[in-house]
Amino acid sequence: MHDIITAIILGLVEGATEFLPVSSTGHLILAGHALGFVGPRADAFEIIIQLGAILAVVWLYRGLLWRVARGAVTVAESRRFVVVLFVAFLPAAIVGLLTHHWITAHLFTPPVVIGALIAGGVAILAIERLRPAPRFETVMQIGYRTALWIGLAQLCSLIPGVSRSGATIMGALVVGVARPAAAEFSFLLAIPVMVAATGLELWENRQLLAGSDALIFAIGFAVAFASALVVVRWLVRFVSHRSFEVFAWYRIGFGLALVALLATGWSWTK
Numbered sequence: 001m002h003d004i005i006t007a008i009i010l011g012l013v014e015g016a017t018e019f020l021p022v023s024s025t026g027h028l029i030l031a032g033h034a035l036g037f038v039g040p041r042a043d044a045f046e047i048i049i050q051l052g053a054i055l056a057v058v059w060l061y062r063g064l065l066w067r068v069a070r071g072a073v074t075v076a077e078s079r080r081f082v083v084v085l086f087v088a089f090l091p092a093a094i095v096g097l098l099t100h101h102w103i104t105a106h107l108f109t110p111p112v113v114i115g116a117l118i119a120g121g122v123a124i125l126a127i128e129r130l131r132p133a134p135r136f137e138t139v140m141q142i143g144y145r146t147a148l149w150i151g152l153a154q155l156c157s158l159i160p161g162v163s164r165s166g167a168t169i170m171g172a173l174v175v176g177v178a179r180p181a182a183a184e185f186s187f188l189l190a191i192p193v194m195v196a197a198t199g200l201e202l203w204e205n206r207q208l209l210a211g212s213d214a215l216i217f218a219i220g221f222a223v224a225f226a227s228a229l230v231v232v233r234w235l236v237r238f239v240s241h242r243s244f245e246v247f248a249w250y251r252i253g254f255g256l257a258l259v260a261l262l263a264t265g266w267s268w269t270k
Contacts, residue, residue: 006035007216008223011049015227018053019187019235021124021166021247026113026254033266041213047201048217052224054194057187059225060232064188077140087144088151088168088185089192095155096197108160110262114255116161121251127170128243135176139185142177149175150185154193163251164190169244179239187232 013031017024028046032038037045058065071078136142142150153171157164165186172182 003216004219006037007045007220009035010037010045011052011220011223012227014046014049014220015053015056015224015229016231018050018224018228019057019165019190019232021120021163021169021244022251022254023113023117023120023161023163023166025108025160026117026258029113030258030261045213045217045220047198049220049224050194050198052221053228054191054198056225056228057190057232060229061184061188065191081140084142084144084147085189085192088147088154088189089196091148091151092154092158092193093196096158097200099158100200103158103160110258112159113161114258114262116159117251117255117258120162120166121248121255124166124170124244124248124251127173128245128248131173132176134178134181136181137178139181139188142172142181142185146172146175146177150177150189154189164193166247166251179244180236183236183239 010028010031013027014024017027032042068078068081072082073079136146150168150171153174154164154168156162157167165183168186168189169179169182172185173179177185
């Protein structure tokens, strides 16, 4: 029963934080410690629930994805959008593949994650105050140069604690993408990025997958899928009327809370 409750809670954490600019990594580490669920088995579980969160985006945007896929060869706009997504995907794909093992070995440390959480919060506050007026109101208006900039901004998310969605959304705002379009482009870009990253992790950690864990993995997957559906829908509505500043203050507060935890002797492990 404890494992089932753990799977539900961590599935909720993954689904709720993966697409918000708050860093799912820090939240999963903290929640895993609180529940006593750490180590190789927990690492394998995280990979599976990330797949649930990805599937939620695929389901929500299935209409757009189907239209783009169907028209990728014959419709110029669809073909262009596929290339735009590929341009945004490429920087993180190349750098991530080359640095994945080094990052895993050296950057999953308290100073890096906490520093990234707080610095990311400060960056969001600055960008919200200094960003230019929006020039692109929909994702289909985003061009190659803008996509490349967003892809380069996504490189920051290779640092644990930065938040992939935070990096791409803020990067989009800097070059004049409206908030709702920035969020939607971040969600769509997450599909190839997270599929590639999760696929790599799944292959490298395949020996950690055990049939005895099938039930809790399935529960975590389903909960992450359902909670991500709710969060993605909510976030698009939220940013249509409000800024991302609330997430900035949350990141700063969360980072300081982790500092306080470490000061009490809390042991950090990935």
